[in-house]
Amino acid sequence: MSNMAAVRKALIAAAVAAFAALLGRAFLQIKEISLSSREIPVKRLNCQHLKNIDYGAEDITILKDGLAFLSTGLKYPGLPSFSDEPGKMYVLDLLQPKMSPVELQIKGQLDLKSFNPHGISVYEDETDDSIYVFVVNHPEHKSQVEIFRFEEEDTLVHLKTITHSLLHSVNDIVAVGVEHFYATNDRYFQHEALQLLTFIFDLYWCEVVYYSPQEVRVVAGGFKSANGINISPDRQFIYVSDIMDHEIDIFKRNEEEQLAYVKSVAVGSLCDNIEVDHRTGDIWLGCHPNGLKLLKFDPEDPPGSEVIRIKNIHSERPILSLEYGDDGRQLMASTVAAPYEGKLLLGSVFHKALHCVL
Numbered sequence: 001m002s003n004m005a006a007v008r009k010a011l012i013a014a015a016v017a018a019f020a021a022l023l024g025r026a027f028l029q030i031k032e033i034s035l036s037s038r039e040i041p042v043k044r045l046n047c048q049h050l051k052n053i054d055y056g057a058e059d060i061t062i063l064k065d066g067l068a069f070l071s072t073g074l075k076y077p078g079l080p081s082f083s084d085e086p087g088k089m090y091v092l093d094l095l096q097p098k099m100s101p102v103e104l105q106i107k108g109q110l111d112l113k114s115f116n117p118h119g120i121s122v123y124e125d126e127t128d129d130s131i132y133v134f135v136v137n138h139p140e141h142k143s144q145v146e147i148f149r150f151e152e153e154d155t156l157v158h159l160k161t162i163t164h165s166l167l168h169s170v171n172d173i174v175a176v177g178v179e180h181f182y183a184t185n186d187r188y189f190q191h192e193a194l195q196l197l198t199f200i201f202d203l204y205w206c207e208v209v210y211y212s213p214q215e216v217r218v219v220a221g222g223f224k225s226a227n228g229i230n231i232s233p234d235r236q237f238i239y240v241s242d243i244m245d246h247e248i249d250i251f252k253r254n255e256e257e258q259l260a261y262v263k264s265v266a267v268g269s270l271c272d273n274i275e276v277d278h279r280t281g282d283i284w285l286g287c288h289p290n291g292l293k294l295l296k297f298d299p300e301d302p303p304g305s306e307v308i309r310i311k312n313i314h315s316e317r318p319i320l321s322l323e324y325g326d327d328g329r330q331l332m333a334s335t336v337a338a339p340y341e342g343k344l345l346l347g348s349v350f351h352k353a354l355h356c357v358l
Helices: 002-034 192-200 291-296
Strands: 046-049 057-062 067-072 088-093 105-107 117-125 130-137 144-151 155-162 170-175 181-185 206-211 216-223 226-231 237-242 247-253 259-266 270-276 283-288 305-311 319-326 334-340 343-348 354-357
Touching: 002 192, 002 291, 057 117, 057 270, 057 334, 057 343, 067 117, 067 343, 088 117, 130 155, 130 170, 144 170, 181 226, 206 226, 206 237, 216 237, 216 247, 216 259, 226 270, 237 259, 237 270, 283 343, 305 334, 305 343, 319 334, 319 343
Parallel strands: 105 155, 117 170, 170 226, 270 334
Antiparallel strands: 046 354, 057 067, 067 088, 117 130, 130 144, 144 155, 170 181, 181 206, 206 216, 226 237, 237 247, 247 259, 270 283, 283 305, 283 334, 305 319, 334 343, 343 354
């Protein structure tokens, strides 16, 4: 009996030691991934808060004619939310002197009570100048993509809801056709504890999925957490933000819509959505300089905001610059930076949105 007791004692001690080691690894991994010890850079611009946007504008995209679309009111697991109202879509004409976003009226069969918009993309059909707005939607924390047609000045007509087993945790999309898009999955597991294990054990299991009415398939993998996605002005390259790996990955589109990896550019921040200047091809990133502050959320020590710009991303030496930095007093938890002709729109997860002059 004494031998059995000794063996049992040794097994318990080994289990406790293994558990302690796992906790230690988890703590170090979370600190490293979240950049918890990083000081928030401060570099402000001439900015004003946009009217009507009080609960975040998680994604913003701007057409070549200066028409901006905003998704607002996102409720995302693990992150703060300060409104029980459903999410909304807004439009803003940057060529008009008055910077007041207008709420878009949504017509069709979509359940607006559970509307929870996340990443967005806009596709312009050159054959008839129609504008299609693609929206990632999380009703009851599920993932689906809504396709709308933009009509008149303030109306979205709902055309289609897309669901698929491969589109299981969609964060962002980039439209490449009337019903065609690439989408990022930001997590492998839906369960929070299992997803945490993928970070602890450094598992790169997230993917980019290509959708068309004819087929749906994985076209790129190996991401720790695939977040923002966008396309180059010549439409030959796809950019993906691996937010937990602190880098932007570049892929070449081929004829089969498969993505061929080109290279990665380290950004040193938790960069969320990607916008591309249609004139210069510069990459603009809305980033979280300290992820732990976002997860913990203390209004006395709020999560900050950071905007990073990348010039010449395809060259051997891309040029990274800090364009905006704030300690959370002006803008908390920035997610997107959309440039247009010397102007810049900044959005956030749950806070405000800014209009800035560069």
